[in-house]
Amino acid sequence: MSSYVGLAALAAALSSAASAQADIAAQATTAVSAAEVAEIVVTAQKRSESLQKVPLAITAITASELERSGIRDLQGVAATVPGLNLGEQLGVAKITLRGIGLESLQPGAEGSIAFHVDGIFISRSVAALASFYDIQQVEVLRGPQGTLYGRNATGGSINITTRGPTEELSGYASLTAGNYNQIVAEGAVGGAIIPDVLSARVAFQTQDHDGYGKNVVTGNEIDDLNSRAIRGSLRFTPNDRLTVDLKADYYRRSDHSGGYHYLGGGAFSAPGVPITPFGLTLFGGQAPSNRRDLANNVDPTNRVRFWGASGRISYELSDEIDLVSLTAYRKLKYQTLSDIDSTSAPIAPIYQAEQDRQFSQEFQITGNHDRLNWLVGLFYFNENDRGQLAIPFDNFAFFPPPTNYLTQGYWGGGFIKTKAMAVFGQATYKLSDVLRLTVGGRYSTEKKRALDQFLFDVATPFDASTPANLVLQPPAGTISQPGSERFNSFTPRIALDYQVTPDVLLYASWSKGFKSGTYSLGTLSPPVNPEKVSAFEGGMKSTLFDRRVRLNLAGFYYKYSDLQVGKVEDQSTVLENAATATIYGLEAELQVRPVERVRIDANAAWLHARFDEYVSRDLARPFGDGTTLINGNPAFNLAGNTLSQSPNFTFFAGAQYTLPTGAGDFTLRGEISYRDRSYLTAFNVPYLSQPSFAKLNAFLNWTSVGEKISGSLFVRNITNKTTVSSAYVSSGLFGFPINGYLEEPRTYGATIRYAF
Template identity: 35%
Template sequence: MMAVALTLTLPLTAHAAELEEIIVTAQKREQSLQDVSLAVTAVSAEDLLRSNISSLENLQHRVPGVTFGNDFAFAKLFIRGVGLNSSFAGIDPSVALHVDGAVVAQAAAQFASLFDLERVEALRGPQGTLYGRNATGGSINLVTAKPTQTFGGYTNVSIGGSDLSYGLDSALSGPLTDSVLGRVAVHYQHHDGYGKHTGSGKDIDDLNVIGTRGHLQFKFGDGVDLLLSGEYAKEDDHTKSVHFIGPMFPDPPLPSLRATGLPNVSPNSRNAGGDFRPTFESETWAATATLTVRMSDATSFKSLTNYREFDDQLTQDFDVSDTVNGNFPPAPTSTTQLQAIGDDQFSQELQFIYEGDRLHGIAAAYYLTESIDSLVLLGRDPVGQPARSRVIVPATLDVDAWALFTNFTYDLTKLFSIKAGARYSAEKRTMENHFAVASPVDPAAVYDPERRASRDYSNFSPELGVELRPADGVMLYATYSEGFKSGTANLGERVPNLVNPETIENIEAGLKSWLLKDSLMLNIAAFKYKVEDAQYDRTYAITAPPFYAARLENAATTDGKGVELETSWIATDHFKMSFAGTYYHIRFDKFLSQNPINPALFGPGGSSLPPEDLTGNRPRNTPDWTAELSATYEWPLTSGASLALTGAVSSRDKQYYTEFNDEVTGQDGFTLYDANLLYTGAGGKFTLNFWGKNLSDEMIVSGIYVTSTARTITGTYLPPRTYGVTAGYKF
């Protein structure tokens, strides 16, 4: 499948009303997007700029099958109903994020800023035979803009909105010597808060992000190329904290630890209370070396070496009221939380790429080592007095993983090709934690003995497929593939529990076509899959305070099937349209669990109640249908300049944020309206873009979490209506 947003980026000219060919590297070699026999979307840098898309959260309404939410500063990327179902460190995302092919391993680090990119590629379905890291749901690859042979660059400045947003994106690129090219880019983005902290009156859900990236490319001749890349990003604001949705259940049996009825409690509001204003800080830097050696016209070798460090810290109050619920000691009822994550990762990938007359593909070896540190504190003042917290959970997880994978296509004839791939994965995971908790009579939190757990995992995943080209511009394909996500442990548990791997079997068939003299693109994909041993955080009732405990388990089996349609059409030299729609039927085939918001668990006989049967429920972040429509009309001006007006409508069916599909933990179906008016000066160097997003100012929940510590239901929201103007200049 191709991108819903492609028509927004394809040029309209008076000379040729046909769609432009898009070149991608989704299968680790350059191909036309229409020749890739899998469901892949490509969104260009021009569309990202025109639509003011600067984050993956914004991107989800331009890429079919993708949803993006967050809770507790963990990115929740889902593709076709497969994604991360935990809010603790240590669990791999089911959708992998890559920057130029190098993985960003932890979900907490997946809040990527989209700046100075050539394109974004989103692959749907398991991708273990193409990418180094495991990915059961899919993979998103950010392809950065590379150094150019000629000197040039750009600067884009944005300002607007009642939230006083402003930003800067700029890049400079060109030759440094005859054999050395360079590029440097900077990104800054700021907006005031979308809401207020009711206790202090200060902004929350604001944004303050800065990032930079640099490339040095050495061309040694004889087909040898070395690209050295470095990037740095920092965020320091008051975002990613939760808002009050409602109490877990009415009083009794257990009251929500909030000041019920007080004016500082703001249900379903962009404002939020708390003992203090929430804060979020993150910092990451990465270095990548990509060596490419072209050994012949048909063969090449690539080495991809990456090192990345990431640290973040979120502080918030679970009860989201301004009333202090208790001090510690002696009353350990405080619900303020500090969560800090540190991650160091190193990966090495070696690729052999063959591009012959009939045989095309890749064989590769991959290694990853990762060290994750997690610290969770619950207490009255976890920042100023961490040692006096009532719950202290320091934990580490070390990962050593390697894999061999291959994927080749052989053209039996010009009409028919076969495709085969395989992956062998092996991992070792070692966890240590040192849990401490206080009861009401303890003067301080008492540590359990240090606990350590270790386990080895391995998996073999095949892929088989066929491609048929019955006519020019038409390809039919069918594939069978399997995927694997390593077993792991939840770094928030008292007793380490290394669970089994999560696996998927996926069958997909599709059509890719150019029609009407290449003025119409029509793509259809249909899939059916089964996920087994899906990894879920399960909350269950206990008899002692805080009356809940969490455990990571292989809790569910999921059956999914669906159809995806994308089309782009240049109706005239000046008018073009695109449409994308998805229809999914993704349900649990087996899932037994206790619902933490069921008050009967805490009434008479509650401890003996059997778990609920969730068979037939939807997974999290999975609407049954989505639809996106966009249209652009361009007016050429006599001066050589042009105006282009684009309108976009994005609709989604109801979706849920817990597996129990309760109304209070779901989001009703919604429709978002975006628009922009782009002025391009004669020669194309100067642009002025007036843009607006969520024009009807819908209030959309992007994630919901049942915070059992405070016995409240909390959530996060998508941005409100935003608008502004971006002035750009290329040179």
């Protein structure tokens, strides 16, 4: 509670400071000074409003901020958002926000952070790793968003808005070249086809770079990138009341990224007795001497393709009431290949594949009256997701000695068909000129029908002529278990905000979040229970000292029940319900324009994310903690452990200085990000963690007179830190190797851009 007392004291002090300088601000000229922090408009509550007037913890990253720091993906965004962490495993994004995120990589797994593009919910986490291009704004809503967003938003929501068509001819072209033979080309062009009636925009991006490491067995590069993307949009405005926006996009990636990196033995089969992976002992294989490299008998592959189309129809029923319809269809397919034993021995490749199609329809009616803003809506979602995880392996563990040929091994997969419906509403009423009350709620019902399929076959030879990552048909002998379950929930929200001065807002809220139960395909286990959270949040949003300072603070307290936690058991990742977890913390975001040419931006987050009750087995340490049992089996009492990917403290700061010249403006910018130790599993063992680290970036940006041409020289991760984004202990069948993924090494290069 002392943290909240400190927050309240700081808010009161800043409110007093704001009042003291209000008279000065009132006498200021109405012209916008170049030394002011710019106002940001967000759509977090599904209507356009100032960031500083929304009683939510939101980070908004504008197009200009993305460009100045060369941010093209969620990894770049993560450092600039308090409490946001991003990992990766087999090409799937593991997004964590305030300690809550994706815990399973089994086919059909879903995260707890909702991901939206142009208002459309994107179910599959693999799509979140696609690159950004022609982006208008990125908004990250922290905390449960159960009322307006609902599905899979117990931890928060990431909303990406792309640029739409304009009446005037406009666009840009840019080219980036860097080390590792990086080449990124992107551009867009748009304008009116029929003035004031029909306009269009087309944008594209290509990305290529060589590998950050190599497979020392084959000599080929790994962790390279080859992607292509295109998006088209049309805007039809036949009259002043009706607007129709149509968008379609396509993305494909095909390279040798996403392979497991060998991070050592480290696991213990008995107290104090380390296990060396069998690929290095029984098979006499090798492991790479450099973490960036692999020593695999096969090269990793990563193939992703998805496309989608959406339509947004907005109609003004009256001057105060609008009707909006959002319709979308999306299709995705991805295939990955890696080596789960992480050595050069031919023991166990791992194939993962998924095919998904989703349809969604949302209707919204919004009203804007004198003292009341309101929104009611209906949401429908239909998804058919089919996936598999296949691990053919040498059967030496069952029929020694090593045979040097693969058997069918493990195959797990099936399908999950989801139908979700929701009705929701929210209203904000002005109790007075400075006090507003917001009340909202959402009723969700979700039915999942699954076919869970499993095979463990150590006798039948694996047919390498039909690799498992290219087909989604189960092998002969597969055990199938059908299942069906319905999950219902009501998630309310209530918030109160007080406009202390025109530039200082205080707010407090209580809300609930819900993530439906689901199946872990390939495990033949019953569905986990829904994940639920009750959340309290309070904060302050302020713009101080003649709009030269923007300071936003937030404090939060969460109580989770039936938290869905993933862990490795044998060859698969199993979801199970932790009993309860408590999460609380403080966050701060700061922007300062002390003088016209200088800009400083920073954020910091302190997070306490702990299990209250959680007992689980760790097959890499089968003797448990010596006192805890589950069904008579040794286990660990994890109460008090930190949730995975939840560092206690994170910090980011950027500073820049702009020098005007006759050739244009030159801006020198530096950035530093710091992240405390992150445990990568709930067991909180040191060998499955990333120790604290700091990273440095530097930029020299230039904008020509007239602002049509711009350029940038950049260096990211200046000190070339090698950091782990996710890791786990693999199966005991292979000697418990530790597999993981690494963040990018030092990269540098130059960008030139022309806008019109």
